Amino acid sequence: MRVMFVLNCLGTGGAEHHTYQLANALAARGDICSIVGLTSSYTATDPSQTSIKPAHLSQSSIKKLSQSTVEMLNGNRIYDIGTALGVSRMIRTHAPDVIVAVDERPLLFATISRRLAGSNAKLVSILHNPDILTARDQAFQPIYRYVVARVDAMIYVAQIQRKFWEARGYSPPTSLVIRNGVDLRRFSPHSIVEWKxxxxxxxxxxxxxxxxxxxxxxxxxKNHRQLIDAIRILRSRGHPAKALLVGSGPTQASIEQYASENGVLEHVVFAGFQQDVRPYTSAFDVGVLCSISEAASLVALEMMAMGLPVILSNVGNAAEMVLPGETGFLFPPGDTMSLVNHLQALSDPLKRETIGRAACKFVNANFAAGPMLDSYRNFFTRLLVESPPYELLHGQTQIRR
Known part of the structure; x- marks a missing residue:
């Protein structure tokens, strides 16, 4: 089976990581994979790198992509006939059986380019987006609804995400949910023993x-300000709370200023962009996500697989990942006092240990990478051999408690 993945950019964000993981898993089973990045903008994780070439990817990314053909275009505009022609040329060169477009803009280009190439490849979209986030997204929704209706299948990463988008007019001929999965060999409690x-x-x-x-x-x-507020309140209550923030991006300077204005800058560590986050997440006592919008957080699953209790804003599929009081806690998005109260409850090391152990067991049972990757390959195979309506595979839908 020949599979071509079309990404917006070649970076190390969640959607990109998921794509590399899937491409290498398929390649390891004998399938022929290619990856096309539409744009030279490196927006996924590290803003200090304004452009990349495949040869300039990080060592971890090179390892992820080592079994796949990788090509990058320079399509930095939404309307770019040159990029469409470039993708069309690659489709003719690689002759894929399945084209997988990761999110809406790549789907738009893949739809146009498949037609320009005269290809009969099946067109599948994997949607990671949790919401309509920008004015431009809003403006392009009629176009995206049009192309979504013409895919062979749409794959969502969370059940609640599918309900959200299909309620807003996405009506693909076939849709299914395959939840994200974690590489349990890389993310395990051993990381904490090794690095904490x-x-x-x-x-x-x-x-x-x-x-x-x-x-x-x-x-x-991602709403980092809310954690700064929580640190200030916890310290005012006598807890030796410190924030460890891993990552980089355009709002970092404003968060540093906000921490300074609130008198807690000395209690906040900015670790910056890290190719391998495991040594840094190993230093956490509790993992938190304060997001106001999220589809299916891979980093939350990775922290849980390492045996960390998590506290997540109740957005996206957080309620599928967290059993409140058993594997972590949920709080209403924006509700800082609820976040603080959960953090205060987990200030007890014994409680953290108990919940972290349960979180690890839960992820191992329900969110392992192996079943996720099997679900993708099985569906692609069925897509090629069956006539519609396809027998739907829903991935890891039965959660074992």
Whole structure:
């Protein structure tokens, strides 16, 4: 089977990581994969890198892409006939059986380019977007609804995400849910044993500090300010709370200023962009996500797989990942006092250990990468051999508690 993935850019964000994981898994089973990045803008994680070439990717990304053909275009505009022709040329060159467009803009280009190439490849879209986030997204919704109706299948990463988009007019001929999965060989409690003490010492964090970690890009929807507020309140209540923020992005400077204005800058560690986040997440006592918008957080699953209790804003599929009081806690988005109260409850090390152990067991049972990757390959195979309506595979839909 020949599979071509079309991405907006070649970066190390969640959608890109998911694509590399899937492409290499297919390649390892004998399928022929190619990856096309539409744009040279490196917007996924590290804003200090304004453009990349495949040869200039990080070592971890090179490893992820090593079994696939990777090509990058320079289509930095939404209307770009040159980019459409470039993708069309690659479709003719690689002759894919399945074209997988990751999110809406790549789907738009893949739809046009498949027609220009005269290709009969099946067109599948994997949608990671949780919401309509920008004015431009809103303006392009009629176009996106048009192309979604013409795919062979749409794959969502969360059940609630499918309901959201189909309520807003997405009506693909076939849709299914395949939830994200974690590489349990890389993310396990062993990481904490290996790195926790060393990392905390390197970052100047004392054994007695209550380290609350957030691993995410500095973007408005990640809502880092809320954790700064929580740290201020916890410290006013006598807790030795420290925030460890892993990532970089356009809002980082404003968050640093906000922490300074609130008198907690000395209690916030900005670890920056990290190719391998495991040594840093290993230093967390609790993992937090304050997002105001999210589809299906891979980083939350990774923290849970490492044996960390998590506290998540109740957006996207958070309610599928967290059993409140058992594997972590949920709080209404924007409700800082609810977040603070959950953090206060987890200031007890024994409670953290109990919940973290349950979180690890839950992810192992329900969100392993192996079943996720099997679901994708099985569906692509059925797509090629069956006539519509296809027998739907819903991936890992039965959650074992």
């Amino acid at each position: 003490d060393q990392t905390r010492s390197m970052l100047g964090l004392a054994p007695s500090d209550y380290v609350i970690g957030l691993c995410a890009r500095f973007y408005p929807q």
